[in-house]
Each structure stands twice: as structure tokens, then as C-alpha cells.
Amino acid sequence: MKFYVTLDRDEDGMWVAECPVIPGCVSQGRTKEEALANIKEAIQLCLEVRAERGLPLTLEMPHHHG
Secondary structure, eight states, rough: OOOOOEEEEESSOOOOEEOSSSOOOOESSSSSHHHHHHHHHHHHHHHHHHHHHHHHSSSSOOOOOO
16 A cells, blocks of 8 residues: 655654654654655554554545646
8 A cells, every 4th residue: 555655854854754644643764765664664553553443544635626
């Protein structure tokens, strides 16, 4: 499964990766690559936890029509 991930740098220069469609799914790393690797693991964990709790795996994202 592919998920849309946002990538930002914080004031400390750390890369912060977030998966907007999964509530609370945020990770970070010292490099972009590290942050992306970490968010992939976080996504797996978040999905497993949500599945166990019987929660919807992802939020419905509003679709923008351009």
C-alpha cells in the first residue's frame, strides 16, 4: 500500500515525516531517507493497532477537484 506522506524540517534541523490519512502517525529522522524509513514502520504499526481496535485504517481525505 502506498500512503501520501508529508516531509518537513523542524527548527532543530530534524526531518519530520507525517502520514496525514492516519491519525497520530508521525515519525522523524536526521535525514530525509531516515525519516521516510521511520514513517514506513510507523504506518505499519499504526495500521496494525487500528485493525486490532476495529478502527477504520485511514481517514477519508477530502478530494479536491482542480
